[in-house]
Amino acid sequence: MKLATLRTGPRSTMAAVQLEAGTYLPLPAADAGALLAVPDWRAKAEEAVRTAVSTAVVRVPDTELAPVVPRPGKVICCGLNYGDHIQEMGRELPEYPTLFAKFADTLAGPADRITVAGSDSVDWEAELAVVVGATLTRADEDQAEAAIAGYTMANDVSMRDWQRRTLQWFQGKAFDASTPLGPVLATADEFDGTGVEVRGYVNGELVQRGHTRTLVFGPARLLSYISQFTTLRPGDVVLTGTPGGVGMGMVPPRFLADGDVLVTEIDGIGRLENQVRIQPVGGMREPAPAFSGTTTAEPAARS
Amino acid sequence: MKLATLRTGPRSTMAAVQLEAGTYLPLPAADAGALLAVPDWRAKAEEAVRTAVSTAVVRVPDTELAPVVPRPGKVICCGLNYGDHIQEMGRELPEYPTLFAKFADTLAGPADRITVAGSDSVDWEAELAVVVGATLTRADEDQAEAAIAGYTMANDVSMRDWQRRTLQWFQGKAFDASTPLGPVLATADEFDGTGVEVRGYVNGELVQRGHTRTLVFGPARLLSYISQFTTLRPGDVVLTGTPGGVGMGMVPPRFLADGDVLVTEIDGIGRLENQVRIQPVGGMREPAPAFSGTTTAEPAARS
Numbered sequence: 212m213k214l215a216t217l218r219t220g221p222r223s224t225m226a227a228v229q230l231e232a233g234t235y236l237p238l239p240a241a242d243a244g245a246l247l248a249v250p251d252w253r254a255k256a257e258e259a260v261r262t263a264v265s266t267a268v269v270r271v272p273d274t275e276l277a278p279v280v281p282r283p284g285k286v287i288c289c290g291l292n293y294g295d296h297i298q299e300m301g302r303e304l305p306e307y308p309t310l311f312a313k314f315a316d317t318l319a320g321p322a323d324r325i326t327v328a329g330s331d332s333v334d335w336e337a338e339l340a341v342v343v344g345a346t347l348t349r350a351d352e353d354q355a356e357a358a359i360a361g362y363t364m365a366n367d368v369s370m371r372d373w374q375r376r377t378l379q380w381f382q383g384k385a386f387d388a389s390t391p392l393g394p395v396l397a398t399a400d401e402f403d404g405t406g407v408e409v410r411g412y413v414n415g416e417l418v419q420r421g422h423t424r425t426l427v428f429g430p431a432r433l434l435s436y437i438s439q440f441t442t443l444r445p446g447d448v449v450l451t452g453t454p455g456g457v458g459m460g461m462v463p464p465r466f467l468a469d470g471d472v473l474v475t476e477i478d479g480i481g482r483l484e485n486q487v488r489i490q491p492v493g494g495m496r497e498p499a500p501a502f503s504g505t506t507t508a509e510p511a512a513r514s
Numbered sequence: 515m516k517l518a519t520l521r522t523g524p525r526s527t528m529a530a531v532q533l534e535a536g537t538y539l540p541l542p543a544a545d546a547g548a549l550l551a552v553p554d555w556r557a558k559a560e561e562a563v564r565t566a567v568s569t570a571v572v573r574v575p576d577t578e579l580a581p582v583v584p585r586p587g588k589v590i591c592c593g594l595n596y597g598d599h600i601q602e603m604g605r606e607l608p609e610y611p612t613l614f615a616k617f618a619d620t621l622a623g624p625a626d627r628i629t630v631a632g633s634d635s636v637d638w639e640a641e642l643a644v645v646v647g648a649t650l651t652r653a654d655e656d657q658a659e660a661a662i663a664g665y666t667m668a669n670d671v672s673m674r675d676w677q678r679r680t681l682q683w684f685q686g687k688a689f690d691a692s693t694p695l696g697p698v699l700a701t702a703d704e705f706d707g708t709g710v711e712v713r714g715y716v717n718g719e720l721v722q723r724g725h726t727r728t729l730v731f732g733p734a735r736l737l738s739y740i741s742q743f744t745t746l747r748p749g750d751v752v753l754t755g756t757p758g759g760v761g762m763g764m765v766p767p768r769f770l771a772d773g774d775v776l777v778t779e780i781d782g783i784g785r786l787e788n789q790v791r792i793q794p795v796g797g798m799r800e801p802a803p804a805f806s807g808t809t810t811a812e813p814a815a816r817s
Binding site: 284285290291305306307308309310311312314315316317328329349370373377378379380381382385386387437439440441442 | 587588593594608609610611612613614615617618619620631632652673676679680681682683684685688689690740742743744745
């Protein structure tokens with residue numbers, strides 16, 4: 212099953228099952244993340260699909276898709292996780308996952324325009340994301356595997372200049388409305404998180420390509436690890452890292468230009484397509500265009 | 515005015531004004547953070563105090579205090595921010611603030627027992643925290659200053675072994691229910707965030723002592739800086755760094771032992787007092803005591 216979150220108004224959303232591309236059956240939950248917290252959500256969703264009347268089905272353009280989990284309690288990201296890329300750079304495989312956090316405000320919809328103000332080195336990071344379906348505390352890998360609701364995609368668009376200002380990456384990774392998430396959540400029964408290719412394109416050019424069989428820390432291991440220090444709950448999102456081919460790794464380094472189109476693709480989930488607008492770096496004290504942190508359903512963020 | 519959040523049940527809280535130590539007037543808001551989002555909260559709180567009947571006033575022990583903002587949208591921490599300590603270590607003052615994030619689950623009440631499982635190097639970090647009172651996006655320092663609701667305290671209890679497993683500190687800084695926050699929020703009109711001494715004690719011994727006049731990035735500057743990349747909202751919390759005297763800086767390094775009592779103190783706010791329980795490091799696959807991420811009002815966390 213593929214779950215989605217539809218925008219129903221400037222500040223409202225609704226969960227849905229994707230019946231086919233562009234066609235959805237709304238479900239009585241605020242978003243896909245909230246749906247996962249409902250006991251027996253799976254059986255209820257299947258029943259709804261089975262018994263739906265045709266007038267309940269809606270056709271929705273991608274621009275009306277919210278981030279698939281718009282209000283996660285936690286968004287945790289893993290860096291340095293593609294083993295083949297690490298080794299081709301001559302480095303050793305890490306012993307522990309490198310982890311950092313984002314906020315719900317960081318997320319953007321699968322077809323939203325991403326507007327960045329104040330950075331001159333905006334880079335791309337196509338990623339598989341895993342969504343938690345059950346509460347996990349100090350879980351082993353089997354418990355974590357069983358708790359995976361499903362998978363989606365993200366692009367951890369990164370402001371490298373901010374990221375490198377200090378040793379802690381967070382400030383370059385947490386710009387509002389910069390990380391598209393979606394377009395759908397493919398449930399774990401139909402999607403193998405360790406068996407897919409992750410692809411990233413800039414203006415149609417394939418720049419990133421990695422296979423999740425090469426992840427040093429797979430989805431279940433990541434959830435298990437994280438659950439040792441913090442509780443994971445339904446709707447929490449973990450980004451699993453990005454393959455080689457990011458802009459800062461190129462020689463010379465390459466970054467997104469104003470108007471570039473970023474595409475992220477994984478077969479079995481779909482595609483993110485985000486135009487990136489880059490506003491000139493004005494400095495903190497110069498009058499700057501209003502950069503409002505968008506909620507999940509702000510019309511202004513949509514292309 | 516001093517605002518607090520009282521625990522009213524296992525999962526419920528209520529905002530209050532502290533009339534004097536241990537004595538509170540409840541206010542009709544879920545917690546102090548939610549109160550800050552109410553237009554005119556200040557006038558309403560003052561009116562409530564002025565007109566309160568004696569039967570509305572409650573006496574509440576510190577153990578019934580929740581983290582003063584139990585459900586902040588964002589908790590952002592600044593490291594490496596006490597200029598005198600940086601210089602005494604022979605380093606240069608930083609050009610940019612080092613920032614990392616915590617979750618709401620990371621917070622604990624002002625008198626809660628802090629239980630740590632899975633770390634063998636638990637350290638202390640007494641801090642001044644600033645609480646946001648108005649929405650800030652790309653704000654200058656004056657706007658940020660005007661948006662400060664008030665100040666509180668935190669102890670950024672850090673699991674140094676986890677913190678140093680990788681270059682990103684986050685996993686050592688985000689253990690559930692490990693960062694006490696409170697006991698009250700002293701509003702900005704009565705409290706000068708750049709004019710106070712921050713003190714930390716372990717088992718009654720003064721180990722940390724710093725003055726916020728030596729902050730490299732003061733509260734308003736920090737809020738302004740952060741608001742360049744993410745929107746800050748009422749109830750968001752920013753920890754402003756810790757002075758010298760942390761355990762890992764001692765020779766030899768010193769860490770908390772099971773049963774140690776950690777006290778954090780700032781005149782004009784009050785004191786945090788937390789007993790720390792350290793459970794043996796069992797490893798991920800060994801049967802471990804249930805380490806449940808506590809909500810703000812879990813009775814089990816209270817000493």
